[in-house]
Amino acid sequence: MSVLSRNNVKLGGAGQQPMMFAHGFGCDQNMWRFVAPAFEADYRVVLFDHVGAGRSDLSAYDPQKYASLQGYADDVVEICLELGLSKVIFVGHSVSAMIGALASIKAPELFESLVMVGPSPRYIDDTGYTGGFTADQIDELLHSLADNHMGWSAAMAPAIMGNADRPELADELTDSFCRTDPDIAKAFARVTFTSDNRADLHRVTARALILQCSNDIIASEQVGEYVQAHVPDSKLVYLEASGHCPNLSAPDEVIAAIRDFA
């Protein structure tokens, strides 16, 4: 199984410098469909699905390897090496912002910069740190996922049917968007929401842009500011977009911020 088919890697763009987009917990590379095309004229655009998501090879899902974010970061490095990429601009949404940071720590020579969209190094509050969630709340999330498949499969299934008004979306939606194997989704939720990568932030040597939304319950402004304070060469841009997915709700703002930075 090649790395490229394992991670459903899609290449596009006419430029030289690679810009690699990584989706977060919940959906797949379609998360970037309103953003990535804007960079095709000037960059080599690399899209992929994490193993277990989208159209990745589910048989490559190794519970041990993917029990930490490092397992996902190792995949990112492997994809870069397989494609012979260098000076990569890595754009990571949500948990993939940290996955990108870990990949850049492991192979700093590959990465020129990181764009971290809604990053959080730790979701659970700790002494002197506000992650946004209590341990009990995250437990409740994991428990409700482990306890109740409805949210994952039965509740999702009707939602991923085709869309008569936008048939061009139908195929992809029907096949993958937001659809996840329940067991893998549970494991990914666990590794995401129990992660603590605060100690890794200062080891990032790539320059970093942090895009912070308003009203993001998953990664609050406080958390974005914490990341900015601990990643050495970083700057923080507040977006007007609200919620956790500005790449979908305010793509123009995200595109402009990345252009300014890159």
Place this chain on the structure above:
Amino acid sequence: MIHPGEGRAEQVEDLNDLYENAPCGYLSLNPQGLIVKSNATLSSWLGFPTDQLVGKRLRDLLNVAGSIFYETHFAPLLRMQGFFNEVALDLVTADGGLLPVLANAVEKRDAVGALVFTRVTLFQATKRRRYERELVDAQEAERKLGKLRDQFIAVLGHDLRNPVAALNAGVQMLLKEPQSERSLHVIGLMQGSLARVSELIDNVMDLARSQSGGGIRLSRDASAPLGPVLHQVIEELEAAHPQRSIEAEINLTEPVDCDRRRIAQLVSNLLSNAITHGASDRPVRLHAETTGKELVLAIANHGEPIPEEVRSHLFQPFFRGSTSSSQQGLGLGLHIASEIARAHAGSLGVQSLEDEVRFTFRMPLA
């Protein structure tokens, strides 16, 4: 003549009342995701007056777990396809309780595609969700039980092999020493029983493997001939059942790319079955041929026809026919034979005629 209804003012549906008191909850969100309008039905369900709902976000009505799920799954889905249907959510009521609902949402966009409103309709789903939860729990319990069963079978099968091997070694040792005729007879019976135990263990192990998802693994080899393998199986069974005869017609002119050990097992299972269930005074017949594009192996015995309803269950594991006999095994032989056939991309079928039962295995040669 007076018609019923005549003289009454015609009732016109009051759309405002329909909105407020509809048998479902309504929410409208502005493009920033803030609630701008909701109906009285929803207020009464939640225990919040409408003016307390306005200005909140949909996720503010959910518990924390639900809001994470909403933000990471349903919000993107809504943005991507413009709607979602039948999404299961738990709303938090004013007194802190959870109200399970099913939600539909659709975005209203203007002429240039800008989001104007998101409209959400909510239906109470307490009983339905409880029922679904019970189904999921039952499924999970069944899955765990199945896994435990498979593990138990695998471990048991494995642990039984060692004592059987020790017994076989002991019997072999006894045969090297002078024995009375009576002892030789008993030792022969013991050997037969040990062979049967080994076969049962093999079948159980194969079942565990095939049920745990691996299927039956093959090591195929097209170069060695299949004929001698079939003859050996026949000899073994004739030795174990000296009073029975097996008539074989073997005509294999082309190489067969198969796992010969597995095909031997399939034939052995089918012959054992035919000997057990066939008329004891009539021979069992084996016919094997290659036809250019497939291998056809048929094993037939004389005897009672198999009723239709039994035929459909024959290849299920642990299926035992109505005849209860100490000769019967666990009911795995035919199941495993059919699994072996499947692993070879072939088929195993049964025909029941007036006085003959015939099992036919077919597999493609290429």
